[in-house]
Amino acid sequence: MAHLFNRNVVLGVSGGIAAYKSAELVRQLQELGADVRVIMTRGACEFITPLTLQALSGRPVHTELLDAEAELGMGHIELARWADLLLIAPATADLLARLAAGRADDLLTTVALATAAPRLLAPAMNQQMWRDPATSANVAVLAERGFHMVGPADGEQACGDVGPGRMEQPAAIAAAAAGLFSSGLLAGKRVVITAGPTREALDPVRYLSNHSSGKMGFALAQAAVDAGAQTTLVSGPVELPTPDHVRRLNVQSAQDMLRECLALTPACDIFIACAAVADYRPADVAGQKIKKGDERITLELQRNPDILATIAASAAAPFTVGFAAETTDVLTYARGKLENKGLDMIVANDVSDSAIGFNSENNAVTVLWRNGSRELEQASKAAIARELMELIAKEFGASRD
Ligand code: PMT
Numbered sequence: 001m002a003h004l005f006n007r008n009v010v011l012g013v014s015g016g017i018a019a020y021k022s023a024e025l026v027r028q029l030q031e032l033g034a035d036v037r038v039i040m041t042r043g044a045c046e047f048i049t050p051l052t053l054q055a056l057s058g059r060p061v062h063t064e065l066l067d068a069e070a071e072l073g074m075g076h077i078e079l080a081r082w083a084d085l086l087l088i089a090p091a092t093a094d095l096l097a098r099l100a101a102g103r104a105d106d107l108l109t110t111v112a113l114a115t116a117a118p119r120l121l122a123p124a125m126n127q128q129m130w131r132d133p134a135t136s137a138n139v140a141v142l143a144e145r146g147f148h149m150v151g152p153a154d155g156e157q158a159c160g161d162v163g164p165g166r167m168e169q170p171a172a173i174a175a176a177a178a179g180l181f182s183s184g185l186l187a188g189k190r191v192v193i194t195a196g197p198t199r200e201a202l203d204p205v206r207y208l209s210n211h212s213s214g215k216m217g218f219a220l221a222q223a224a225v226d227a228g229a230q231t232t233l234v235s236g237p238v239e240l241p242t243p244d245h246v247r248r249l250n251v252q253s254a255q256d257m258l259r260e261c262l263a264l265t266p267a268c269d270i271f272i273a274c275a276a277v278a279d280y281r282p283a284d285v286a287g288q289k290i291k292k293g294d295e296r297i298t299l300e301l302q303r304n305p306d307i308l309a310t311i312a313a314s315a316a317a318p319f320t321v322g323f324a325a326e327t328t329d330v331l332t333y334a335r336g337k338l339e340n341k342g343l344d345m346i347v348a349n350d351v352s353d354s355a356i357g358f359n360s361e362n363n364a365v366t367v368l369w370r371n372g373s374r375e376l377e378q379a380s381k382a383a384i385a386r387e388l389m390e391l392i393a394k395e396f397g398a399s400r401d
Helices: 017-031 042-047 050-057 068-074 076-082 093-100 107-114 127-131 133-144 170-179 215-226 254-267 307-312 330-340 381-400
Strands: 008-013 035-040 085-091 119-123 153-156 162-166 190-195 200-203 206-208 230-235 246-250 270-273 280-282 301-303 319-326 345-350 362-369 372-380
Touching: 008 017, 008 050, 008 076, 008 107, 017 035, 017 042, 017 050, 017 085, 017 170, 035 042, 035 050, 035 076, 035 107, 068 076, 076 107, 085 093, 085 107, 085 170, 093 107, 093 119, 093 133, 119 170, 127 133, 127 162, 190 215, 190 254, 200 280, 206 280, 215 230, 215 246, 215 270, 215 381, 230 254, 254 307, 270 307, 270 381, 307 319, 319 330, 319 381, 330 345, 330 362, 345 381, 362 381, 372 381
Parallel strands: 008 035, 008 085, 085 119, 190 230, 190 270, 230 246, 270 319, 319 345
Antiparallel strands: 153 162, 200 206, 280 301, 345 362, 362 372
16 A cells, blocks of 8 residues: 655645645644645635644644744755655645746745655635636646646535535545555565665674664665565664565674575565675684783684675576765776676765765765666655666666566
């Protein structure tokens, strides 16, 4: 079933009688897993109080474009960037007209222009207003510009008229919102993703590891599920909840990770190695805690197996996608790994920039494959994961043609 886990939804409420249904809509969106922030137009505040929607969403409601205090908290551009989806319900005839004209004369229309997220409208108005050619023309313009629509429904209206123009039921709107994220691009495909760090034991209480948080790998698992894939995460030790509908196998060391991945390979269509696997492990693991002694001690390290290269070289290898975490000559090293490890695709990640590497919220990457490349500009790891999954699905499809 489609869901909205890990999705940020900005719910815009404009001034129509159906605004009272937005209270129920907030709950429906939350039940599907969304984090919801509400923007209300002045007209909406005449029909329902911001306090109601604040209490339900658990967040301050945004009402003014030119509010210095609100801008200090989360300004209109941040709100536009935060959104994975802008949903406007109800969308009145006036709001549709302002959107179609590209106006930015209040907070809601400004965010609608400033966001790169998908925009979903749930129109609600009197049936005659809906049938008016001006509204039809506005709806056509908005559809052409990529706005999605849900409803309106047909039936008895608050004004006593009967016909099209009633806002769809909140459950149907929430389902349409969730449906926008389930692409079905990888329906029926089996995807295995490695994530997080590995821990290489030194003795019973110490280990070697790195700063990977697992955020990028877990975001990929979410994107794979949303694309309809049967998804397994092989994760090193991280503090993250498992995305819904994902099978998760926890491991500690590189050798554990390799064992699990090899067992999964025969039933895997796409293998994505996002884990920061330790290249070396201590050559010997002390049976007891190593005691403090000499001023200097030497640690002998043994090379770990390369999980990704091993899988890429296996008989009937799946479509393999690696990551290259680099601090210099990022693209050159990434292309080298693409070729040397025999991969189908590699994601070059410049981890010298702390805003887009280990344990950051955002990422920016360049994706390379044999005869192509694509830059993905800085965005949340969730957004990068969705774009990556689209590219992977496309190249995977092309490789099987
Ligand atoms: O987890 P986050 O905090 O969200 O951070 C995300 C990330 C920075 C860890 C991620 O975006 C990333 O870049 N992951 C790859 C980290 C890495 O180990 O890169 P590498 O260039 O050392 O390795 C190249 C590839 O080989 C990687 O796909 C890696 O998973 C794989 N590998 C490496 C060594 C090894 N022994 N086995 C492997 O499979």
